[in-house]
Amino acid sequence: HNTPVKNHTYSNRGMSLEEELNETNAYYTEHSIACIHKKPVPIQIVKVDYPQRSAAVIKEAYFKQPSTTDYNGVYKGRYIDFEAKETQNKTSFPLQNIHPHQIQHIKQVLAHDGIAFFIIKFAHHDETYFLKGQDIVQFWTRHEEGGRKSITKQEIELCGHRIQSGLHPRIDYIRILDMLYFS
């Protein structure tokens, strides 16, 4: 696919990371590059009304803790699975943003030879990084073993890969996949 416009003034016009990724995935679908979707938010439904002659209405429901990650799909036959996180923090990414279930899930995906990663956006700097699942697991383990409760931005810069913001697609993470897994 085409090289994205490398000018990050395009990004961050009030779009959340999720909106940017949804646009990116729509771009990948339209251009037959990949088939990757956001999973619906898991909901615990308690009460549903079935009015006559109209659609069922959910009257009481609760947000459930996500047991997996935000996005998954297929690229060049491989299973792709990632979590997107945005932080307002300027110097580090706090690990409390991650649910233990999600680490469990990342480990399972890796065990079955899937491609798992995080996309982390430092909103203040308007910088977005790709971080391999293996690295996230390592930082998580460091914390479990008594180490720091966050990943420093510098560590992410060193271990991860900056994703340049473009216009179409906005966050071209497939370029990073190509470089890391398909070359």
Added chain:
Amino acid sequence: HNTPVKNHTYSNRGMSLEEELNETNAYYTEHSIACIHKKPVPIQIVKVDYPQRSAAVIKEAYFKQPSTTDYNGVYKGRYIDFEAKETQNKTSFPLQNIHPHQIQHIKQVLAHDGIAFFIIKFAHHDETYFLKGQDIVQFWTRHEEGGRKSITKQEIELCGHRIQSGLHPRIDYIRILDMLYFS
């Protein structure tokens, strides 16, 4: 993994196909065979209350038409994607059970070299079949071109693969994947 108990008297004790598949996927996860999950049901949230000191309550929401399929995940590195359908019909599977979006999605998954299929259960006969995405697309195209609005049970028997019911796991569709894609 172990050969399942091949005795279909185990199945159909009031379990829906979805429940059987959820148990099967839990078995695959526990035994590190595969990582495949049901996607949450897509919901359009309209109104949410945020009571003080307790969890957010969804007060109005609607079921959205699913744009993809029920299940996806990873097995031996490959992307796995399927839709599960149960029919009370004795002699055929009506294609009106399938949303056009789902066919679109199956085509996209196949285009990216993912493994896409349907699991179809004839509840009356307590028989469950695996049908490749390519075959579903062909039967759908036959219908679009003026052909019959259903797939006959006999066609499914011929094109598809019967999945024997077991106890652990209940619906061992990975055996079919092994035979078709990994041998």
